[in-house]
Amino acid sequence: MRPIISAELVNGAFGDPALYLDFRFERRALLLDLGDIAALPPRKILRLSDVFVSHAHMDHFSGFDRLVRVSLGRGGEVRLYGPPAFVDQVEHKLAAYTWNLVERYPGDFTLLVHEVAPDWSVRAARFRSRRSFAREALPDEGSPDGVLLEEDQFRLRTAFLDHGIACLGFAFEEKAHVNVWRNRLAEMGLPVGPWLNDLKRAVAEGLPDHTPIRGWALGELKARALQIVPGQKLAYVTDLVYSAQNEARIARLAADADLLFIESVFLSSEAEHAARKLHLTAAQAGRIARTARARAVIPFHFSPRYLGREAELRAELERTRAALST
Numbered sequence: 351m352r353p354i355i356s357a358e359l360v361n362g363a364f365g366d367p368a369l370y371l372d373f374r375f376e377r378r379a380l381l382l383d384l385g386d387i388a389a390l391p392p393r394k395i396l397r398l399s400d401v402f403v404s405h406a407h408m409d410h411f412s413g414f415d416r417l418v419r420v421s422l423g424r425g426g427e428v429r430l431y432g433p434p435a436f437v438d439q440v441e442h443k444l445a446a447y448t449w450n451l452v453e454r455y456p457g458d459f460t461l462l463v464h465e466v467a468p469d470w471s472v473r474a475a476r477f478r479s480r481r482s483f484a485r486e487a488l489p490d491e492g493s494p495d496g497v498l499l500e501e502d503q504f505r506l507r508t509a510f511l512d513h514g515i516a517c518l519g520f521a522f523e524e525k526a527h528v529n530v531w532r533n534r535l536a537e538m539g540l541p542v543g544p545w546l547n548d549l550k551r552a553v554a555e556g557l558p559d560h561t562p563i564r565g566w567a568l569g570e571l572k573a574r575a576l577q578i579v580p581g582q583k584l585a586y587v588t589d590l591v592y593s594a595q596n597e598a599r600i601a602r603l604a605a606d607a608d609l610l611f612i613e614s615v616f617l618s619s620e621a622e623h624a625a626r627k628l629h630l631t632a633a634q635a636g637r638i639a640r641t642a643r644a645r646a647v648i649p650f651h652f653s654p655r656y657l658g659r660e661a662e663l664r665a666e667l668e669r670t671r672a673a674l675s676t
């Protein structure tokens with residue numbers, strides 16, 4: 351089964367972090383981190399519905415200006431998510447410009463900004479161009495177990511990582527696809543109809559097999575009339591120090607991910623420097639990927655000192671993954 355999104359690092363392995371997640375069947379995209387996005391054409395920026403920022407170091411957040419500039423005239427709404435203090439940081443960025451003419455623009459471009467705390471409470475605020483981006487408080491929300499966004503087809507989960515400051519990692523979890531065998535349904539004497547949506551929802555929510563639906567046990571319906579294809583999982587973690595706590599948190603967030611994007615900033619010959627900078631070496635990234643049982647790994651956020659030597663970083667990561675698996 352093809353995943354519902356395709357994933358692309360906007361600036362490759364050396365440039366500012368920004369991972370563009372494009373929905374294959376919709377005109378919609380998500381962005382994980384908001385570094386320099388000059389390489390994204392406006393039509394791709396205008397497809398963004400939700401942008402998740404790991405932390406506000408410049409290389410992860412300086413694309414904010416381009417996002418606002420391209421979106422300003424079009425109206426619409428973009429949701430932003432970030433770590434503690436993020437709402438203030440967005441407010442301060444917006445306050446650095448003069449907005450006296452924007453109320454004449456045709457649309458009312460709106461930013462809905464969410465800031466998640468380690469207790470999973472979420473503070474939210476709205477900034478509208480028609481109001482010159484004055485901050486409007488919204489009711490607090492929650493993100494149970496780190497789920498920032500829950501939709502029919504997927505959920506977006508976060509985890510707190512230690513980078514000297516709080517830094518968010520993200521996982522895009524596609525929900526299972528449920529296909530119905532209509533002929534087998536007919537053999538069971540069951541009609542097609544809207545009740546199948548309830549059935550699919552019961553499967554997606556993981557209700558117990560004895561749950562009754564239309565006179566049958568859910569488990570029986572699953573075994574006889576449904577084909578359940580597990581969804582794909584993509585995880586993205588960057589900017590973290592190597593520690594047991596970070597490793598455990600990523601192992602949980604990225605457990606069994608089909609694809610793991612993980613920073614691999616330095617070679618292990620410079621492990622001390624990496625620790626001082628609160629970043630991972632490629633070997634540490636490989637070890638974490640192995641612990642999380644990630645099926646495929648894409649390293650990125652390479653230090654520019656390795657320009658022309660990226661093969662060494664990739665080889666070190668893969669060597670560590672392989673060595674630990676034997």
Ligand SMILES: [Zn+2]
Binds near residue numbers: 367407409410651
């Ligand atoms: Zn960084």
Ligand SMILES: [Zn+2]
Binds near residue numbers: 405407513589
């Ligand atoms: Zn950083």
